[in-house]
Amino acid sequence: MASLFDSVPYTPPDAIFELTKTYNADPSPQKVNLGQGTYKDEDGRPWILPAVAAAKEKVRSANHEYLPILGLAEFRARALELLFGGDADVTKQRRVASCQALSGTGALHTAGTMLYRAAQVGKETIPTVYITNPSWSNHRQVFESIGFPVREFNYTAADNSGVDMDSLTETLTQAPPHSILVFHASAHNPSGWDPTVEQWKTIGKIVKDRNLFPIFDAAYLGMTSGNFNTDAWTLRYFINDLNTEAAVCISFAKSMGLYGERIGLCAFVTSSRTTATAVESTLAQLIRVEISNPPAFGARVVAAVLGNEDIRAEWARNLVTMSGRIKGMREALYEGLVELGTPGKWKRITEQKGMFCILGLSLEAVSHLREKYHIYMADSSRVSIAGLNPGNVRYVAECIDKTVREKQARQ
Ligand SMILES: Cc1ncc(COP(=O)(O)O)c(C=O)c1O
Numbered sequence: 001m002a003s004l005f006d007s008v009p010y011t012p013p014d015a016i017f018e019l020t021k022t023y024n025a026d027p028s029p030q031k032v033n034l035g036q037g038t039y040k041d042e043d044g045r046p047w048i049l050p051a052v053a054a055a056k057e058k059v060r061s062a063n064h065e066y067l068p069i070l071g072l073a074e075f076r077a078r079a080l081e082l083l084f085g086g087d088a089d090v091t092k093q094r095r096v097a098s099c100q101a102l103s104g105t106g107a108l109h110t111a112g113t114m115l116y117r118a119a120q121v122g123k124e125t126i127p128t129v130y131i132t133n134p135s136w137s138n139h140r141q142v143f144e145s146i147g148f149p150v151r152e153f154n155y156t157a158a159d160n161s162g163v164d165m166d167s168l169t170e171t172l173t174q175a176p177p178h179s180i181l182v183f184h185a186s187a188h189n190p191s192g193w194d195p196t197v198e199q200w201k202t203i204g205k206i207v208k209d210r211n212l213f214p215i216f217d218a219a220y221l222g223m224t225s226g227n228f229n230t231d232a233w234t235l236r237y238f239i240n241d242l243n244t245e246a247a248v249c250i251s252f253a254k255s256m257g258l259y260g261e262r263i264g265l266c267a268f269v270t271s272s273r274t275t276a277t278a279v280e281s282t283l284a285q286l287i288r289v290e291i292s293n294p295p296a297f298g299a300r301v302v303a304a305v306l307g308n309e310d311i312r313a314e315w316a317r318n319l320v321t322m323s324g325r326i327k328g329m330r331e332a333l334y335e336g337l338v339e340l341g342t343p344g345k346w347k348r349i350t351e352q353k354g355m356f357c358i359l360g361l362s363l364e365a366v367s368h369l370r371e372k373y374h375i376y377m378a379d380s381s382r383v384s385i386a387g388l389n390p391g392n393v394r395y396v397a398e399c400i401d402k403t404v405r406e407k408q409a410r411q
Helices: 015-025 050-059 073-084 103-121 139-146 165-174 197-209 233-241 273-290 297-307 309-340 363-373 393-410
Strands: 096-102 129-133 150-154 180-184 213-218 246-251 263-269 356-358 382-384
Touching (some): 050 297, 073 096, 073 233, 073 263, 096 273, 103 213, 103 246, 103 273, 129 139, 139 150, 139 180, 150 165, 165 197, 197 233, 213 233, 263 273, 263 297, 297 309, 363 393
Parallel strands (some): 129 150, 213 246
Antiparallel strands (some): 096 263, 246 263, 356 382
């Protein structure tokens, strides 16, 4: 008898999660996971931030009642203050609609669903969502699954020397008004290249002049430079200085190490308090039909970190530790390759920022590293620098060196 599922096609598994699965099953003591972007300490272990450990103590006697539909009020207020700054006009004028979200991915999905709803209510044609090329592997499918057409704009220069401003500005200048642009607020994944302040100003002018709608995917704020305010400069420039409407999707997965707690915030900065009220009422309905109300634990932890002066100061130090370790590992890998005289251009490893770096290796080299040396990285040769530590970085450099040379010898 025919089944309801007969027409369901097989969907291949997510490449990065699959890579982690293969890595976990690999019995080799030498194995190195440079795939998934999760911070690990000097010994390669998950790190519970001391600030988070202290916050957990504060919330340990909390009950297990439902949260409000839009999330924990204290978490939302603290997260908005963190994002825009204490005395931001947008907050004082109550022009922000927000809801707690299921980490960064959930925040992006909620933002997209809200924007899709807005376009339908306004009876406009559905706007195109523009994502960077390359981008985080989930961006396209998040927005396509909602129903948006998704286009890419060239982001990284062909020789991987930085942001391709010519191509980027050309695409944005041609994008129809109300097009949606997904920007990485800091530490672009996967390229590691962020626009400079001047380049952001050029992009901001186009966004403003052409009435485009930016979504800031803020998954790494604080982890890039080690200072949250420094990393939040771009989104604050658009929102506080250029006065654009925008969405901000912040994740606390990386910056507080709360990966599995799925805690984030989706915020819409609008042009008026009335609009913000309407948008927030819609967000409440979207949440109600999807999950009824969000999970409590992560929200309580983040609120306790941000709401306590001492714990917040500890978190600031923890951000310096994480970003400093990542920078240190970039240098160690670069120096290792230079010392070995490995053929290729490696300087970008230290020039790029954040958790990721594309090494520029062929798929063949990536597979070789995986099969022969148990070093796991994405097919694009994107490496998560946080997977390196003093105990494995030399091994990784040596194996890259051998792989590159073996390939040269075969040519
Ligand atoms: C650019 C970017 N955005 C969003 C996310 C979402 O992460 P999460 O849903 O775990 O907060 C990630 C995670 O890797 C990311 O790299």
